[in-house]
Amino acid sequence: MTGIELQGVVCGALTGATLSIPAGLTVVLGTPADGTADLPPVVGGVVAPRRGSVLVGGLDPARSPATRARLGLVLADESAPQAGSVVDFVRQVLALRRQVEDPLGILERHGLAALAAVCPAKLDRGLCRRLAWALALSIRDPLGLIVHEPLGLGGEAICRELAERATAGVPVLALTSSPRDASALGGSVVLLDRGRFVRRPGAPLATELSPGAPVTLRVRSSGARDLVKALAHDPAVSSLDFDGERSSDAICVRGPDADRLSMAVLRQARAVGARLVSIEAALPALEEVRAATEGLWRAAYDNAYRAAAPRGGSGS
Numbered sequence: 001m002t003g004i005e006l007q008g009v010v011c012g013a014l015t016g017a018t019l020s021i022p023a024g025l026t027v028v029l030g031t032p033a034d035g036t037a038d039l040p041p042v043v044g045g046v047v048a049p050r051r052g053s054v055l056v057g058g059l060d061p062a063r064s065p066a067t068r069a070r071l072g073l074v075l076a077d078e079s080a081p082q083a084g085s086v087v088d089f090v091r092q093v094l095a096l097r098r099q100v101e102d103p104l105g106i107l108e109r110h111g112l113a114a115l116a117a118v119c120p121a122k123l124d125r126g127l128c129r130r131l132a133w134a135l136a137l138s139i140r141d142p143l144g145l146i147v148h149e150p151l152g153l154g155g156e157a158i159c160r161e162l163a164e165r166a167t168a169g170v171p172v173l174a175l176t177s178s179p180r181d182a183s184a185l186g187g188s189v190v191l192l193d194r195g196r197f198v199r200r201p202g203a204p205l206a207t208e209l210s211p212g213a214p215v216t217l218r219v220r221s222s223g224a225r226d227l228v229k230a231l232a233h234d235p236a237v238s239s240l241d242f243d244g245e246r247s248s249d250a251i252c253v254r255g256p257d258a259d260r261l262s263m264a265v266l267r268q269a270r271a272v273g274a275r276l277v278s279i280e281a282a283l284p285a286l287e288e289v290r291a292a293t294e295g296l297w298r299a300a301y302d303n304a305y306r307a308a309a310p311r312g313g314s315g316s
Helices: 039-043 086-096 103-110 125-137 156-167 179-185 224-231 258-272 286-308
Strands: 002-013 015-023 024-029 051-056 072-073 146-147 171-176 186-195 195-200 217-223 239-240 249-257 277-283
Touching: 002 039, 015 039, 015 051, 015 195, 015 286, 039 051, 039 072, 039 146, 051 171, 072 125, 072 171, 086 125, 125 146, 146 156, 146 224, 156 171, 156 179, 171 179, 171 195, 179 277, 186 258, 186 286, 217 258, 224 249, 224 258, 249 258, 258 277
Parallel strands: 024 171, 024 186, 072 146, 146 171
Antiparallel strands: 002 015, 002 051, 186 195, 217 249, 217 277, 239 249
């Protein structure tokens, strides 16, 4: 299946976004101020970019109704549709797609059957997004699926639906401002910063999102107090957070190296007889990710400058 191509897109907060979205799952990490809320309508052909181009299967969705009809779309803010009832609206959408299907069946599959006779004007923002999600998944032979904050629609079921379509060869674009959600969704992650795509962190995200920053492990242990005392003297640990009054079994452990830090936790837990309930790498906040990106760009500039600068003084 042909992917989606963005080239120099300027629209809303987007200031020259260029990205190739192949078949499979691509997760965009950024805030609405960076342009995540502007991407779904411009990729879905609802809004044409002021500059640049969007191509889906080689066609501009803003100029091709047939292409637009095959793009599943869930916007950041879905307005209430105009129709006598929710089931009437679904019926209208199916008619526009020339798709023969039971509209009530679509609502039932997504737990929305109770809304069938409700006037769409009475739906709140969350229900409007769930309705858009149900309609997006009902498209036959989709050219793409673009969803803003998908985990706001649900949990594991949403991840499963996205993964199924990505595995089937559909270009899936999920947009979120949460590093934790980006990690839960999986797929290929790309960072959107101030309207442009700036880098693709690899795996594991806990270290690649903010390279060079200390690693933080969240540890839960039945013997947390004894484990904290032991870890405080381990050379792999640079700092600890433990509040026994608020949470008697949770510890945040930091260190410069993920492998050494994990081994230190396991080693000291065994030494003091503490049972580990869970251990996971904490993801950096989006602000830390941005700071790391700026640091990488600055380092690249400095390296290029040093490489280009003439060595030694000029002679006569």
